[in-house]
Amino acid sequence: MNASRTRALRLPLAALVCSVVLLSGCSDSGSAGSGSAGRKEASTTQAAQAVAPAADGDLQSDYQKVIKDVLPSVVQIEAGGDLGSGVVYDDKGHIVTNAHVVGDEKTLKVTTANSQSPLTATLVYSYPQQDLAVIKLDRVPDGLRAATLGDSSKVQVGQIVLAMGSPLGLSSSVTQGIVSATGRTVSEGGGDGEAGATIANMVQTSAAINPGNSGGALVNLDSQVIGIPTLAAIDPNLGNSAAPGIGFAIPASMVKTIADQIIKNGKVTDSGRAALGITGRTVVDDSFQPAGVAVVDVKSGGAADKGGIEAGDVITQLGDTSITTITSLSEALAADKPGQRTSVTFTRDGSAKTVDVTLGEQ
Structure with missing residues (x-):
């Protein structure tokens, strides 16, 4: 599946915070009259109407608590005039975001929840292959609050989630939705027609993911960050415009794996990504x-x-997967692991050949 990066747009739009409303049903009281059955139906309806506002209130309170817990850990990042989002990773000033938010910039401006003016930050390392990067505040302000990352293995379809970030430059914005699917492999659209990163095990969500949400937080109702919003799906039938309600987030487990390596070693030393x-x-x-x-x-x-593959060969199959494009090859490799043994079918001088290879690491 192809998806577009959620880059910032400068549009004068009002910020919206979405919420779920539970609706109670209505019954026709015209024929209920004065019979006992009518009185029972009326009593049941009244009870349902009495319970519904409490249920609404409980969910609203849950939302407000999550927002209060997590939103202070979500920052706005300015990189070369573009705006994106980030998540405070620890109390030392490390912030995790998307590699495409950082771009080629080495010095960035960060606005935290409790900073009166933008703070400066320096790039620690960018890892475009997974579209993740870590930056570090040059000065750690008082009260900086690190987010809590959740367990990606416990994310379930149907789970209510909130997306927090700076869509369209509107800082501290919140949208809501559910986890629509897990385990998606998604390819980003690259610049100038080039292929972007192919990322496996993405979390698909119906929460609105707009330009500027990149690098922000996808949060469950336990106030845990379960993913970093990164991509919005595009619909080729609509001129490659965003497909509403289809967004993707890098799972928290991968975020933690990559961020920990960057913070410890200054680079990624074990990507877990297979390479040909x-x-x-x-x-x-x-x-x-x-x-x-x-x-x-x-x-x-x-x-x-x-494996004996040479320049000029044309790869047509990896394992059991047919290969037609560079994107399909990237997606097939994303499903494999370094050290895994697989077959590669290719054509050379009009003849098909198949060889076995042991995949390396990207």
């Missing part, structure tokens, strides 16, 4: 339909090199 060790491009057939990935360059000592 090639540079490739999509090729088309005589009908101008995508027909495989042409190998442009082979990394010396990589999986493809050890």
Whole structure:
């Protein structure tokens, strides 16, 4: 599935905070009259109407508590004139966000919940392959509150979630929805027609994810960050505009794995992402339909090199998965692990060949 990055747009829109309202049913009292059955129905209806406001109030209180707990840990990030969001990771001033929010910037401006003016921050490391980055405040303000990351394995479809960030530059905005699916593999749209990152195990949500939400927080009702909102789906039938109610977040487990390595080592040392060790491009057939990935360059000592794959070969299958584009190859690799043994089918000089390779690490 292709998705667009949620970059900031400068539009003068009003901020909205969404909430769920539980509606009680209505009954027709015209024929109930004065009979005992009518009195019982009326009594039941009155009881339901009495309970409904309390239920509404409970859910509203839950929302307000979560917002009070987590929103102070969500910051606004300005990078080269673009706005995005971030989540305070620890009390030392580390903030996790998306790599595409940071871009090529090394110095950024951060507005925290309790700062009167933007603070400066420095990039620690950006890891575009997973679209994650860590920045660090040059000065840690008093009262900086780190968010609590949840257990991604416990995220369930149907779970109520809130998305917090700075959509369209509107800081401290909150939207609500549910977890629509888990385990999605999604490919970002790259700039200038290039393929972006392919990310596995994404959390799909119906909570509104708009430009500027990137790097913010997807939060459960236990006030735990379960994901970092990153992408909004696009609909090719609507001119590649955003498809409402389909957004994606990087799961908290991956965020923690990558952020901990960056903070400890200054870089990612164990990505957990499989690699074939090639540079490739999509090729088309005589009908101008995508027909495989042409190998442009082979990394010396990589999986493809050890398997005998050469520049000019056209990869058409990885394991049991047909490969037609560079994106489909990236998505197939995202489902595998480094060290895994798999087969690669390719054509060379018009003949098909299949070799076994041991996947490397990206």
